[in-house]
Amino acid sequence: MRTAPWRDLDRIARPAVRALAGDLARAAHLLSPTEPPVVLDPDGTLLVTVGEDGQLWVLGPETGMPVRAFGDGGGVRGVRAAVFSADGGVLATADGEGLLHLWDVADGRVERTLTGTLRGVRLPAFDADRSVLAAAGDQETVHLWNLDTGIAMHALRHDGAQTVRAVAFSADGSLVATAGDDGTVRQWNPASGTARHTLTGHEGPVSAVAFSGPRLASCGEDGKIRVWDPVSGAAVTLMRTDSPLRCCGWSPDGRTLFAGGRGGLFGYDFHPGLTSR
Structure with a gap:
């Protein structure tokens, strides 16, 4: 895992920052909502x-x-x-x-x-x-x-949620994921508008979702980053931080997962074989 506080973002390699692009910008706005x-x-x-x-x-x-x-x-x-x-x-x-x-x-x-x-x-x-x-x-x-x-x-x-905090499409457009303040992630078929899976496990509002090929990542106010199999809806990997998270995104090659919040920017080299319960 690699981590850096927000004030040190300029020290991170530019390609890594670009991997988050709009998600980092959205997180910065959430951290300073008057901006x-x-x-x-x-x-x-x-x-x-x-x-x-x-x-x-x-x-x-x-x-x-x-x-x-x-x-x-x-x-x-x-x-x-x-x-x-x-x-x-x-x-x-x-x-x-x-x-x-x-x-x-x-x-x-x-x-x-x-x-x-x-x-x-x-x-x-x-x-x-x-x-x-x-x-x-x-x-x-x-x-x-x-x-x-x-x-x-x-x-x-997104039944059960008062607000939806994030929306993301899969690369092929066959799925859309929504992140609710009820602690769930839901997947939908955008062509038909029907629900596919409800993903549970976060203990608090889910802040962001991001697809990369056969994987879906989510992070939330509980400081957890979860990776899911979007086809089956099964949990694949769990990472924990000590502070609320506001954004997440994959590197272009899908090998690194980034997440950010008040505690800093975290980078994880993703290994599909790792699982958490």
Whole structure:
């Protein structure tokens, strides 16, 4: 295991930090909720944040200085979350009024605005081929939209949870996982909207979920990191830390699992043969 406090993140190899990309940015926002969201694109070449004037800005990641603005200069108010698509071509932003805006990263203009029944929409997530978008709000339901048509597909109700804290798609788009404040992770078929598995074991709210090939990782306020077999729903591995965790993500090759929280950033070299009870 490798670990580093937040103040020492600049000492970690850049590829390792990029492995978490948006998850690290989301964790930083959770640790300082009064700050606007900051998100790094998949290539690690662009940072996007919201300025004091409410404008959505692209920053140079090396300098942190504004490069250009999104939109027409009118400001983007109340942005609660932002995420890039896997190819970096589209940025989704969620605001407190229940709106999701899809931005063309190349020209900085809104491609589409999605509306639904979400209250306090946040936590947007794209599937790998940018055909489906999922988003949760201040409630137990996650909504899915078909991005080719802009039409809502399904509402996934994470029963037992008051809020869903994280959403993630598998690489092939065949599964979507939701993390609830009831301590459970649920897996769904996004095409049909049906539940596949309910994964239990966390002792407190689950903060994040992340897929990597045949594995699903979750972490939570209990300081535990769990790895699951998403096909069977069986628990594979358990790691423990001494403080609440807010984000997790896999390295691009799937061999290292990172998790972060107030106690620092933790990195685990993953060995599928290890199991915990």
